[in-house]
Amino acid sequence: xxxxxxxxxxxxxxxxxxxxxxxxxxxxxxxxxxxxxxxxxxxxxxxxxxxxxxxxxxxxxxxxxxxxxxxxxxxxxxxxxxxxxxxxxxxxxxxxxxxxxxxxxxxxxxxxxxxxxxxxxxxxxxxxxxxxxxxxxxxxxxxxxxxxxxxxxxxxxxxxxxxxxxxxxxxxxxxxxxxxxxxxxxxxxxxxxxxxxxxxxxxxxxxxxxxxxxx
Amino acid sequence: xxxxxxxxxxxxxxxxxxxxxxxxxxxxxxxxxxxxxxxxxxxxxxxxxxxxxxxxxxxxxxxxxxxxxxxxxxxxxxxxxxxxxxxxxxxxxxxxxxxxxxxxxxxxxxxxxxxxxxxxxxxxxxxxxxxxxxxxxxxxxxxxxxxxxxxxxxxxxxxxxxxxxxxxxxxxxxxxxxxxxxxxxxxxxxxxxxxxxxxxxxxxxxxxxxxxxxxxxxxxxxxxxxxxxxxxxxxxxxxxxxxxxxxxxxxxxxxxxxxxxxxxxxxxxxxxxxxxxxxxxxxxxxxxxxxxxx
Numbered sequence: 258x259x260x261x262x263x264x265x266x267x268x269x270x271x272x273x274x275x276x277x278x279x280x281x282x283x284x285x286x287x288x289x290x291x292x293x294x295x296x297x298x299x300x301x302x303x304x305x306x307x308x309x310x311x312x313x314x315x316x317x318x319x320x321x322x323x324x325x326x327x328x329x330x331x332x333x334x335x336x337x338x339x340x341x342x343x344x345x346x347x348x349x350x351x352x353x354x355x356x357x358x359x360x361x362x363x364x365x366x367x368x369x370x371x372x373x374x375x376x377x378x379x380x381x382x383x384x385x386x387x388x389x390x391x392x393x394x395x396x397x398x399x400x401x402x403x404x405x406x407x408x409x410x411x412x413x414x415x416x417x418x419x420x421x422x423x424x425x426x427x428x429x430x431x432x433x434x435x436x437x438x439x440x441x442x443x444x445x446x447x448x449x450x451x452x453x454x455x456x457x458x459x460x461x462x463x464x465x466x467x468x469x470x471x472x
Numbered sequence: 473x474x475x476x477x478x479x480x481x482x483x484x485x486x487x488x489x490x491x492x493x494x495x496x497x498x499x500x501x502x503x504x505x506x507x508x509x510x511x512x513x514x515x516x517x518x519x520x521x522x523x524x525x526x527x528x529x530x531x532x533x534x535x536x537x538x539x540x541x542x543x544x545x546x547x548x549x550x551x552x553x554x555x556x557x558x559x560x561x562x563x564x565x566x567x568x569x570x571x572x573x574x575x576x577x578x579x580x581x582x583x584x585x586x587x588x589x590x591x592x593x594x595x596x597x598x599x600x601x602x603x604x605x606x607x608x609x610x611x612x613x614x615x616x617x618x619x620x621x622x623x624x625x626x627x628x629x630x631x632x633x634x635x636x637x638x639x640x641x642x643x644x645x646x647x648x649x650x651x652x653x654x655x656x657x658x659x660x661x662x663x664x665x666x667x668x669x670x671x672x673x674x675x676x677x678x679x680x681x682x683x684x685x686x687x688x689x690x691x692x693x694x695x696x697x698x699x700x701x702x703x704x705x706x707x708x709x710x711x712x713x714x715x716x717x718x719x720x721x722x723x724x725x726x727x728x729x730x731x732x733x734x735x736x737x738x739x740x741x742x743x744x745x746x747x748x749x750x751x752x753x754x755x756x757x758x759x760x761x762x763x764x765x766x
Contacts, residue, residue: 261661264715264743269661286500301499303735304708306661308499313746388502389709389735392616396709433617450501452606452618458501 258326260319267310268317270326275386275398275426278302281326283346283463285309288325294318302387302462304396349464351430352471353379353421357441359409363423367403375470377401378442383428383466388458393432393450395460400428412438419444421468430460477599477631478542481623482581485536488623489612489686490601491594492528498607499734505714506613506730509686509753510592511746513550517596520548520573522638527600528610530623532593535586539595541576545631546598546638548573552590552754553646557583572643590649590754599632614686615731652677652760655748657717659765661710662739665702666719669741670765672696678725682757687733688718688726689752691761695723696741712736715744717763725763727752 259271272278282302288294297317299310311317355375364371383397400423408424413436416422420431422439431437432449449459460466481488491514494507508514508531515525530537535554540561541547549556549570557565558574559581568574570593576582584593603610603620612619623629663669678691696719698705712718712735716728720738727744728736729752742765744752755761 262658263661263711263740264658264713265745267713267743269710271661282500298496299499299711299713301711301734303710306708306710308711308713310713387709387735388500389733390502391733392502392618394502456501457498457503457607462500 263308266313266315267308270307272305278307279384279463282307284325346463346465349466351445351447351468353443353445353468355443355470357443359440360442363440366406379468379470385460385462385464387462391435393458395429396427397429397466400426406440408438412436421445476543478628479539479597480542481539481627483538484623484625485532487533488537489531490528490603490620491531491611492609493526494611495607495609502734503607504613504616504731504734506611509730510750512750513594517548517550517594521546521596521598522635523596523600529594529596535584538581538583540581541578543578545576546573547576547582549593549595551593552587552649554587554593555585571646573638573641591756592753597631598634602630602632613731649754653751653755654762654764655744655751656766657742657744657763659742663741665699665739666741667697667699673763673765678761680755680757680759680761686729686731688728691725707739709735709737715749716740717742
């Protein structure tokens, strides 16, 4: 674990793996939720880092943060940390029509049949590692090895809302129509981000996710 | 009745958006902070008209806005000094100036000229703009499409209930945005990705590029060079915040502003403190910027 300055009121925690990021994020989020981390305005996980930001003019309580991370049930975060130790978060199930434009390409690249790709993608359990790109766009880890494939050489100017795709080590769902370069496996009719809903994002960092094939 | 209080925007000018202090606390679900780029200017405008500092007002890019009061209301314009006129809709205009309280009677117009320097004016109305909140804020977020659409000619904007009349109606001093803006930058988290970042920043004067917007201020100048051991390396996506100075492979930095995305894939060499972002919000394309490393 490495602690890096992020402006006057921010601290960036660098960790060795996505799993340890999720473990640290869950520990910090739980502490913030029950008042053990006062004065913190943002807790933002990403691929290998978690940002802790205090209100402008305030400072992050570094020792407190360090303590919360290392007293986490997963222990000192490391390559082997189990993000699901302790209380298991609820699982979000997303029904998917596997009819994406790149299904054949993904199957060919993986040297599998389309049916095997669908089986593989829908039988794995994923974790929302972080959000970004647009509100409610979750980067999900846990993608089976054969499905870890490069982005498309050329991004599509418009990917419809609800599209389910993959790129690199991540899979995810486009919450709204946007340009995008992920390989598309299918689509869901679920609303992934609704500002009027509580919570607004169907996929928040730390959540566990499964995809369920539907016709 | 409070519900009848409103203003109608007759001309929006180049770009006018509704803004408040944004949507803090939701970056983890990909929601940018958004809100006023020059936060102190919005706070001041609100204080002048007797509002709480976080009420929604207008952020007006390069002036040119005209509105009509549909009810009696108190308004104030802040940001850079800018000509402000009050009139009855006819040819006769009365200069009232920025940075002071202006009382409008129902039917009277308020018109903004173009600031000689600076970029963004803030207009507060007593009671605040009462548009629906989205995720706890009335701010237009141009990147994420959250909040109201940008203001268009003819928009009628409801006002909330006005509080007490402002206690002190005397004008406040305005400062003219300078042609060279120097802001501090706290090095890190990824200053070690660059060759002598402090030295390079100290001796570079950047020019604000024309593609700058509410998402980021694009700076052009002598490229920041990667450290030899980081050349060609890719950084896994990291959280980014307003004020982050992100450096893409071109070496030309982008200072992220309020509508910036919440994660990004290029190293952040340093972070401009919150208190200095207002000065950058007022930097027009062509303005010289010095990032002073700390």
